[in-house]
Amino acid sequence: MIEMTSDSDKRKAARCRKNSPGAEEVSSGGNSSGGGSSLKKGPWTSAEDTILMEYVTKHGEGNWNAVQKHSGLSRCGKSCRLRWANHLRPDLKKGSFTPEEENRIIELHAKMGNKWARMAAELPGRTDNEIKNYWNTRIKRLQRAGLPIYPASVRMQAMNDSQQSDDMMSCQNGDNIHHSEASETNGFEIPDVEFKNLGINQGYLNCSPSHLLDIPPSSLLHHKGLSSSNCYNNNNNNNYMFSALNPHKRLREVENQFHVSVASTSNNAFPTFEQHEDDPFVRPLWSYDPDLNVNNQTSSIDVLGSHAPIIINGNNNSSSSEPVSEAMKLELPSLQYSASQVGSWATPSSPLPSLESVDTLIQSPLSEHTQSNCPSPRNSGTLEEVVYESKSKKCSKYNTSHQQMMMDGFESSSHNVVRETIRDACCGEPISPLSNSAASVFVEFTPASGGSSSDEPQSAETIPGKFDWVSAESDEKKDVSFENLRPDALLDSLYWFRQRIGRSKDESITGDFGALLGDDLSYEHKQGGALPIDDSNQSFGLGFSTWDSICAFYPFSKND
DNA sequence: AATAGGATCAACCGCTTGAAC
DNA sequence: TGTTCAAGCGGTTGATCCTAT
Numbered sequence: 045m046i047e048m049t050s051d052s053d054k055r056k057a058a059r060c061r062k063n064s065p066g067a068e069e070v071s072s073g074g075n076s077s078g079g080g081s082s083l084k085k086g087p088w089t090s091a092e093d094t095i096l097m098e099y100v101t102k103h104g105e106g107n108w109n110a111v112q113k114h115s116g117l118s119r120c121g122k123s124c125r126l127r128w129a130n131h132l133r134p135d136l137k138k139g140s141f142t143p144e145e146e147n148r149i150i151e152l153h154a155k156m157g158n159k160w161a162r163m164a165a166e167l168p169g170r171t172d173n174e175i176k177n178y179w180n181t182r183i184k185r186l187q188r189a190g191l192p193i194y195p196a197s198v199r200m201q202a203m204n205d206s207q208q209s210d211d212m213m214s215c216q217n218g219d220n221i222h223h224s225e226a227s228e229t230n231g232f233e234i235p236d237v238e239f240k241n242l243g244i245n246q247g248y249l250n251c252s253p254s255h256l257l258d259i260p261p262s263s264l265l266h267h268k269g270l271s272s273s274n275c276y277n278n279n280n281n282n283n284y285m286f287s288a289l290n291p292h293k294r295l296r297e298v299e300n301q302f303h304v305s306v307a308s309t310s311n312n313a314f315p316t317f318e319q320h321e322d323d324p325f326v327r328p329l330w331s332y333d334p335d336l337n338v339n340n341q342t343s344s345i346d347v348l349g350s351h352a353p354i355i356i357n358g359n360n361n362s363s364s365s366e367p368v369s370e371a372m373k374l375e376l377p378s379l380q381y382s383a384s385q386v387g388s389w390a391t392p393s394s395p396l397p398s399l400e401s402v403d404t405l406i407q408s409p410l411s412e413h414t415q416s417n418c419p420s421p422r423n424s425g426t427l428e429e430v431v432y433e434s435k436s437k438k439c440s441k442y443n444t445s446h447q448q449m450m451m452d453g454f455e456s457s458s459h460n461v462v463r464e465t466i467r468d469a470c471c472g473e474p475i476s477p478l479s480n481s482a483a484s485v486f487v488e489f490t491p492a493s494g495g496s497s498s499d500e501p502q503s504a505e506t507i508p509g510k511f512d513w514v515s516a517e518s519d520e521k522k523d524v525s526f527e528n529l530r531p532d533a534l535l536d537s538l539y540w541f542r543q544r545i546g547r548s549k550d551e552s553i554t555g556d557f558g559a560l561l562g563d564d565l566s567y568e569h570k571q572g573g574a575l576p577i578d579d580s581n582q583s584f585g586l587g588f589s590t591w592d593s594i595c596a597f598y599p600f601s602k603n604d
Numbered sequence: 605a606a607t608a609g610g611a612t613c614a615a616c617c618g619c620t621t622g623a624a625c
Numbered sequence: 626t627g628t629t630c631a632a633g634c635g636g637t638t639g640a641t642c643c644t645a646t
Binding site: 087088122124 | 610611612613614615616617
């Protein structure tokens with residue numbers, strides 16, 4: 045018989061009793077599923093459980109559709125299988141998850157995403173349904189609390205794993221590479237991808253496919269000049285790594301960035317390769333669809349070659365992206381933004397979305413445009429995809445704003461180089477620990493030292509490492525709302541920023557906060573807006589609540 | 605004590621995969 | 626090679642429980 049070892053079982057039993065006027069009523073007419081026969085639906089009764097258990101004990105698992113016939117159960121085979129697998133199997137562990145199991149689930153989810161069955165295989169006695177339910181509730185809880193889905197240790201581990209994967213992948217060459225195998229080896233769920241028809245690219249990239257594969261899409265596009273001379277002759281080392289990111293999304297990213305590159309083409313926009321050298325998350329993973337419309341590709345090629353300032357289709361489906369989207373038949377992530385949302389961010393008047401709004405956006409349906417212009421991972425929910433999605437958001441925002449910039453005829457070459465550099469550092473950024481916030485903060489900024497155009501406002505300070513807050517897209521500064529950043533995100537962003545500028549983690553953070561926040565504030569102050577910096581309270585313009593939250597998250601004092 | 609809202613969990617649905625034919 | 630079917634999987638739903646007010 046079934047041993048009621050957990051509260052949930054007891055509850056379930058009670059529920060079953062409640063729902064079943066007669067415990068022996070195995071086939072009630074009330075709920076019936078299709079197929080013409082009256083198959084019972086709803087909660088299982090203990091009598092049904094008994095029948096099923098006896099049947100399975102006698103005949104073994106499998107052939108579930110025969111259960112109904114031979115046992116008299118009015119349940120479809122599917123239902124029987126599920127009942128057995130989730131509740132009646134003798135090897136099932138009852139009760140709630142132990143802390144060890146919980147940790148394991150988090151770890152596995154970081155690697156596998158929503159592969160509940162695979163996760164269940166790693167957790168003896170646990171079912172996919174159990175794990176799925178646990179995870180979903182946990183996610184909800186964390187989202188409500190505004191906490192990261194994955195603990196820092198898992199994030200770091202994932203990064204390390206991914207780095208190792210990159211190193212491994214970067215050693216590969218060849219024309220047709222199946223990333224899936226390699227990626228599977230590190231436990232990341234990457235769908236099969238075949239790099240076919242890479243030859244198509246060779247013509248205009250003037251790079252071998254293997255080269256192509258070693259090129260981060262972001263760089264490729266950014267420097268499209270892609271004039272052969274730029275095609276990684278210079279520093280064309282093997283620092284570029286393969287991405288463990290879903291190749292589908294990479295294709296989209298490439299596609300997307302082709303557009304960007306078109307818009308941002310500048311004759312002297314040199315690649316800033318070093319930006320990627322240590323970026324574990326800037327790894328190209330080129331997926332090429334064999335059915336891709338060559339003509340469309342060619343048109344992209346032409347565009348690239350001509351440096352023609354093609355404005356990427358913003359609201360319509362661009363011809364170059366459409367075929368890709370169709371051919372790939374991609375699963376689109378839920379976490380993308382509508383064109384209007386993206387567009388609105390590009391406007392100086394629009395502050396960056398708060399995390400709360402991001403949460404909201406995550407729930408938002410995709411616009412067609414966004415789908416076609418964004419790299420699109422499967423929505424499997426792996427840690428990397430979480431990271432990726434945040435990147436794609438940044439890129440989307442950048443792309444849109446960049447398009448706007450083109451339309452505005454704003455194309456200062458030197459500024460462009462800087463902008464490209466910054467974008468590389470941000471858009472193709474390795475995950476700042478919480479990349480979504482880190483780059484959302486930094487992607488907007490152009491180093492003052494790089495700007496030479498007289499019509500560009502210069503920061504009072506041009507010290508390397510200090511950034512003014514001139515947006516790349518316009519001469520206006522962004523209204524970056526730090527108040528809307530989670531404290532941990534903000535701090536992660538800061539550390540990321542410090543790392544980018546070569547600042548040791550042990551050095552004082554206050555100056556960097558000043559760089560990050562002070563200039564912004566001083567700017568706003570100039571605009572008659574925000575508060576001046578107040579070093580005395582070490583808040584740097586942050587709301588006290590925000591700062592206090594940071595301190596709660598991180599074990600250093602405000603006076604650090 | 606009543607109740608509203610959130611949490612939990614079991615079960616279902618639709619889709620995909622793979623084997624058999 | 627195409628079709629059919631069983632099994633598996635992941636997402637979603639709905640019933641119940643729990644808890645705060």
